[in-house]
Amino acid sequence: MQDLLDNAVTAGVAPSAVAVVDIAGRSIGPIAAGTAVAFGPDGSPLGAEERVPAHAETVYDLASVTKVVSALTLLALVGEGVLDLDGPVGAHLPSFRGGPRSSITLRHLLTHTSGLPGTWDGWRTMPAHPGRDALLADILSLPLVTTPGTAFAYSCVGFTVAMALAEDATGQPWPELVAAKMLDPLAALDPRAASLTFSPDRSACAATELQVVPVCGSVRGMVRGEVHDETAWALGGAVANAGLFGTASAVLALGTVLRDHAQALVPEALAVELWQDQLRRIIGSHSGPGFGHGLGLRIGQQEWMGAHGRTARGHNGFAGTSLLMDRDHGVVVVLLTNRVHPSREHNAMAGFRSALADAVFAAAPDERA
Numbered sequence: 001m002q003d004l005l006d007n008a009v010t011a012g013v014a015p016s017a018v019a020v021v022d023i024a025g026r027s028i029g030p031i032a033a034g035t036a037v038a039f040g041p042d043g044s045p046l047g048a049e050e051r052v053p054a055h056a057e058t059v060y061d062l063a064s065v066t067k068v069v070s071a072l073t074l075l076a077l078v079g080e081g082v083l084d085l086d087g088p089v090g091a092h093l094p095s096f097r098g099g100p101r102s103s104i105t106l107r108h109l110l111t112h113t114s115g116l117p118g119t120w121d122g123w124r125t126m127p128a129h130p131g132r133d134a135l136l137a138d139i140l141s142l143p144l145v146t147t148p149g150t151a152f153a154y155s156c157v158g159f160t161v162a163m164a165l166a167e168d169a170t171g172q173p174w175p176e177l178v179a180a181k182m183l184d185p186l187a188a189l190d191p192r193a194a195s196l197t198f199s200p201d202r203s204a205c206a207a208t209e210l211q212v213v214p215v216c217g218s219v220r221g222m223v224r225g226e227v228h229d230e231t232a233w234a235l236g237g238a239v240a241n242a243g244l245f246g247t248a249s250a251v252l253a254l255g256t257v258l259r260d261h262a263q264a265l266v267p268e269a270l271a272v273e274l275w276q277d278q279l280r281r282i283i284g285s286h287s288g289p290g291f292g293h294g295l296g297l298r299i300g301q302q303e304w305m306g307a308h309g310r311t312a313r314g315h316n317g318f319a320g321t322s323l324l325m326d327r328d329h330g331v332v333v334v335l336l337t338n339r340v341h342p343s344r345e346h347n348a349m350a351g352f353r354s355a356l357a358d359a360v361f362a363a364a365p366d367e368r369a
Contacts, residue, residue: 220233298313
C-alpha cells in the first residue's frame with residue numbers, strides 16, 4: 001500500500017495521501033505519503049524546510065464524503081419522527097409548495113432524483129456579505145431541471161435543501177444537529193471518529209486550493225482548514241453537501257460502523273434502506289453497476305471502487321477523498337488526499353482510488369464463497 005501511495009504522489013496525482021483499510025476487522029494503516037502543504041499563500045512552491053509532510057493524523061477536507069454523515073443525520077431525524085422520508089418537503093419549506101416541486105421528498109433529495117440542479121453558482125454573483133439566510137433563500141428558489149422522481153442527476157443543491165428542511169423542522173442549526181444526532185453517537189461507538197469536525201485545527205490540516213475567483217465578493221487565497229467547496233464556504237462552512245474534516249482513521253471508524261452495524265446509528269429499517277439501491281423503485285429503470293444509489297451512498301461505481309466493487313457502497317469527494325465499504329468482502333477502504341492543492345487541475349483520482357481498492361479486494365476473503 002505504501003508503494004501505491006508513493007507512486008501516486010510521485011506521478012503528481014496529489015501532493016499527499018493517507019490511506020487506511022479494514023479487512024474483516026483487521027486494520028492496516030494509516031499509511032501516509034507526500035506533502036500536506038506544498039505551496040505558499042501565493043501558490044508558489046515552498047522550500048523543503050517550509051513544507052509540511054503528511055502523516056497518519058493529518059486532517060483532510062472530506063468534501064462530499066460529508067454527504068454520508070449528512071444522510072445519516074437526516075435518517076436519524078426520520079427515525080425520531082421529526083422528518084418524513086416520503087412526505088413533501090414543502091410541509092416545511094414554502095418555496096416547495098405548488099407545481100412539480102411540491103412532489104419532492106427527502107428520499108428524492110438523498111438519492112439525487114429530485115430534479116434539482118447539480119450546483120448553485122450564486123456564490124459567483126451574489127453581493128459581498130449577503131448573509132446566510134439570503135444565500136439559502138436563493139438556493140431554495142432554484143428551478144427544476146427535470147421532473148422529480150424521473151431521473152438520477154447528482155445534486156449538491158439537493159443536500160442543501162435537505163439541510164434547510166432539517167433546520168426548519170427542528171429549529172436547530174445544522175452543525176448542532178450533525179453533532180448531536182451523528183458525530184457524538186459515532187464517537188461513542190468508535191473513539192477514532194472523534195476528529196470528525198466542521199471546525200478543524202488549521203495547523204493539523206492539509207492545504208487545498210489557491211482560490212482567486214471571488215466567492216460572494218471575497219478572494220480566499222490558499223485554502224487551509226476551511227472548507228474548499230465554494231457553496232459550503234459561502235453558507236458558513238458547515239453544510240450537508242460538504243464541510244466536514246477528519247483523519248483517515250476517523251473516516252475508517254465511520255465506514256466500519258456502517259459496514260458492521262449501521263443500526264447502531266439509525267433504526268434498523270432505515271439502516272437497511274440506507275444500503276439498498278433506491279433507483280429502481282424511484283425512477284423505474286435498471287440501475288446496475290456504476291449507477292446505483294442508496295440513501296446517501298453511491299453503489300457499484302467501479303471506475304473508482306475497483307474491478308471487484310460491483311456491490312461496494314461509499315462516496316467520493318471532489319478534493320480527493322473517498323470512503324468505500326463492501327460487506328460481501330468485509331472491507332473498508334479510506335483514501336484521503338488534497339489533490340486540489342494548489343489547483344484542481346490534478347484529475348487522475350479515479351485510477352488511484354481504483355488501484356487501491358483492487359489491492360484491498362485482492363487481499364480480502366470473499367464472504368460469499
